[in-house]
Amino acid sequence: MGVQLILAEKPSVAKNIADALKIKTKKDGYFEGNNYIITWAFGHLVELYDAKDYDGKMRSWKMDNFPFIPSEFKYKVKSNPRNRSQTDGGAAKQLKIIHSLMKRNDLEAIISACDYDREGQLIGDSIIYRGGVKPKASVFRLLLNEWTQNEVLQGLENLKPNNTMQPLRDAGISRQWADWVIGINLTSVATLKYQQGKSKALNIGRVLLPTLKIIYDRDQEIANFKPEDYFKLTATFQTEDNHEYEGIYIENKDEKFKKKEVLEEVHNLIQNKQATITDKQVEKKKEFPPFLFNLSNLQGFITNKYKGWTSDKVLKVAQSLYEKKLITYPRTSSIALEESLVAKTAHVLKVHSEDLPYEDEIKFMKTKRVFNNAKVESHSAIIPTYVKPKRLSADEGIVYSAIKNRFIMQFMPIAIYEETKLVTKVFETDLRGFFHSKGKVQLVEGWKKVEKIQSKDTILPFVGLNEHVQLIGSEVTTHVTKPPKHHTERTLLRVMETCGKSYKEDESEELMGSILTGFSIGTAATRAETIKKLKDVGYITTESKNLLCTELGKRLVETFPVKNLFDLEFTGRLEKALSDIQKGKASKQEFLRLVFHFTTESVESIKCAEDVIINKVTSSRATNEVLGTCPQCGGKVTDGFKAFGCSNWKKGCTFVIWKNDKYLASMRKKPTKTMVKMLLKEKKAFVKGLTSKGGKKFNAYLSYEKNSNNDYYSWKMEF
Template identity: 30%
Template sequence: MQLVLAEKPSVGAELARVLKADQKHAGYFEGNGYIVTWSLGHLLTLKMPEQYHKEWAEWTFNTLPMIPETLEITPLKETRKQLAVVKSLAKRQDIKVGIIATDAGREGELVARYIFDYLKFNQPLKRLWISSQTDAAIKDGFAHLRPATDFENLHQAALARAEADWLVGLNVSRALTVKYHDSLSAGRVQTPTLAFVAAQEAKINQFKPQTYYQLSVKTPLGNASLDRQFSDQHQAQVEADTLSKQQLTVTAVKAKHETVQPPLPFDLNELQQVANQQYGFSPKQTLNTLQRLYEREKLVTYPRTDSRYLTTDLKATMGARLAAMGRFSKTAAQLAKRGTAPDYVYNDAKVGDHYGLIPTEEMVDPSRLEPDELKIYRLIAMRFIDLFKPAYRADVLTYTLKAGDQTLTVKTTSVIEPGFKDVEKSTAEALPVGAKLSGKFIVKSHQTNPPARLNEATLLGKMDHFGLGTPATRADIIDKLQSAGSMEKRGRELLVTTKGHALLKLVNPDLVTPDLTARWEAQLQAIEKGQTTRKAFMGDIKDATKRLVLEVKQSTVKYDDPNLTMKKCPECGSRLREKATKMGVKLICSNPECHYSRFRDPKLSNHRCANCHKKMVILTGNNGDYFKCQNCGNTEQMSAAKGKKGRVNKRETQRLMKQYSKQAEPEEESPLALALKAAMKHQD
């Protein structure tokens, strides 16, 4: 019997179907020589500080830095039930081999290895490594399972990343929180990402617009502009009047044949950028939609890829992929009979864990897709179809014109082969050297524009350029910066909040620039390639942790909490701090020893007033929460309220159903994210 571990219940169910393990049980499927079970994202995480030493539960500088000799894992409370299922299956006497079938990447490897290591699984381990979820890909993957030892370097890199984030993230965040008495979170990736947005804002604030004037003239070749710019309008007009009296002479013609090949398939980063530009999708929204197209619909290949090239073994599948798109595109169906992708697309050396994003051989029915899914599928599919079209070819002529002692330039384009660009063929007028032209020069005023604010697309581009995060984590990083209140989105533009600006002044300079993180990411990739070891990397991380904590301790930078209000805590007299939550803004006591909190604004309940039958709000008093009617002023204690208070209306039922259905398949979270979430909750 072979034990297969998937990452999610939905993937587990699909694997079981393909493997014909059709006996359903609580938490697993069995049959045909397989037991298929699953994790729920991470079932285990790195231990919290207080689980190593009791004194580390106290948030003081005396306990920092916290550097355990060995970082250990512990079960997550929310998923203990499923871990117990996996444990019982792993201990069965008939299990002869384990198969890792989690996502084929660094984080997926960590999910599985944590589980098998924690359970002390001593049977041989094999690895399923596939780039699509089609039946054919799954069958082929199980027919060519690889030893888990082939992925040991990937495992070591995953451990190193998780442990580095624990050491740096928890220690620096705790140091900042202790020093400045506020929940401040800093990390090696999120902080320089925030700094990118702040730096762009600084450029905008320093920008001073300038007006300039340019001369242009209409010619048979098109509008020609003077190379020179004028700062004075009168001077520009005098020059325009002078030039209008003179003939233009063609003094040079430079011919260039332009060939543009169809673009390569998307990687995740570029797809997120294009989806943001065209549809306003956040990176997280694009990734979640893409994940559904991959797992549920089986229409696209592995989402979290950083490559845009394809492997040579895919050549034989191109016709089947195009044919499967017949209901989506007639062009794809036609190309399936005669189309071949150009050789430059296939490059095994430039493909890492996974190749570029392309459609699978699964037949597509566009009517079954949700609107967001169809938009993302269309981007991937049209980019793929373009690969099988001819290159765009055109002749470009650049003319140099003379008017007096002034030089102008103008370009003409003749489209010979529209190719993948699907433009019209065209023939531009050609003129020889020495040809004479005439025309009236006009003056146009222009103003320099400030730099544009970063949006999610341009921020992703900067993160990719500087090596911050991976395609799998960048969406989460941008999302967490917004949920933490350090960054906000207005329309499509990203802005740093007052709290974010304050945080950047407090954080160690090394964590504000991308250099440190880029070096670390390069070292993690070196671990994956076997060029360095996790032990050497972690030695550097421990040294960096000590230095970063010491810098916070010795810092003389002052911090003005932007969320501190003038309201006083009724229990200890300290000032209350505002904190945004999903349920509304809460007022939390700024005294770390005091745990008083309440909602800033009244919460409307479904409980109705006994006098006027209007819905009552929930307020907090010295004796706890109570109901108050804002219409007639009647108040009722919570304990005295009966009947409707205990009922859950239809909307609340839907909310709870959605909440618990999500809990069945939680979003993948890194061990650091879980640890920081628990740490920050401790301080609320």
């Protein structure tokens, strides 16, 4: 009997498969035993050629070289991330091992066990069919949603021929080639056109720019917002048995009034009057738990609830929980489970219900909210597996608990509250309006027990219809309309996921429709990366949870001429096309033809656009200019590569002002030669244009003084 070679995406997953098959023997780059060989990649082992690999003239950036679209796309071994001109030694070695295993005479089948998604398909196929060579052995695909032993063993019984995955591979390749062509061409041309200094590029990307535009638009809305005053009238009534309640005056369904005089007139008319309750409605209302998590909702939930978390961090932690067999596949856009998972889910629920204080309230039920094939696209929602964690880091604990709790909530009683609405009318007046009061009392806590969610009760006194009450007080209050809020990672992810269609929880049918048809910006897997990249390249910045456009980001949006790249609909259509290729409904060739045409046109429109500089990159070279005398040892302070520092540092002098000083950076400033000269000469410098946490500009005197208890220096500020 021949052996079967399994290729996993990462070493940790290979180990999970080996454990499931009870294989202990580990060799250099693979496990072997029980007629199986299990080897692994480290994510992508090969990558697309750089432009200069196709043509030597592309080594120098010249406008005339673009547009550059290769006639055929080629792959090379992954580059070393620390030095792009070298090959990554580890990747090269592992590729060699995998290919030598593929040539073994006793090999019967090759099984790609990379993640069940576009990227996973691409990683596996790019290694197995490297250089266009078809392997001798048949190639199969292991398609799993989790790495637990049961799933691995069951999955190996139900392998699919790898050629049935052609649409998934086509979608992966289309995404990869399209992003390469758009990125390489537009980044290069935009950098040549709009930037002074070439030490780094002005990044242009298919998903990057529309995401930047979402943040820019919100910032503009806030900047252009004009606050307006509005007024409310609140009255206090007393019932016959001396209980009090409040009501807000409503006229034509509106409780906010533009004119204060209107309410003051009402206020004067009603003093010391009797009133009656003309309407009373009591209604029991159901509150369903929020849906199971998809990746975007999980990222939104965690970044909103915990300080210092980013979407990128949530994905990394979820990925590690997935590789440890503790949760199902995290990069999903679905908020329901496949209907075939009913029995398995019941088992998982039983495992996690044990010893909970509300265990007796948990009941497994097959409901459409949880099990619904129409709401699942390739992967079900994220839930825990039947494996109970032994040890979790603090970060893993936060993400795991959120997923487990959200899962358990689905099988707890529905929460119920009672809502009471009263309408109170004042006698002996010809008022057009009435006073409206609302009360709420939680009757059944249900799923809210899981995360101890406190409901705010507003208790109204018990009153009957037509009962008389006495008006005992009223006041007109002034309010100001508030600007929209800045985007946070949570709100940004929501806009990206739905391509700008806003929604509320109860309208989520239509929203789910848009996710399932593939209309989105990026995918669940790539959105976190996009937000991180926007920060890294300096287009956006964060203030506590808020995301704001930087000056550079703003200039880019206002100057860059390819307006389609900022358009949510345009990017949504590209993402939709990729999703259709994946479903076998659209052709890879047609999509790429469209992308190449768009790229060629975009390059031309950038070349023809007005010449403006939106970014000046000054390479921070060491001028070694002497700026003054060192306050610590009397030596010379000079302008170095990374810092302004004392030239006697070899003799132990510690005086230094770093060019990326954190204190100054927190106020969006960098130290300048002028500032340092001033500090050395006058002991303090007047600095203009510092930015407060709230985004306000201010000026101040800064001094740089030695700490009394150690050799270091600290900043002091005076106004």
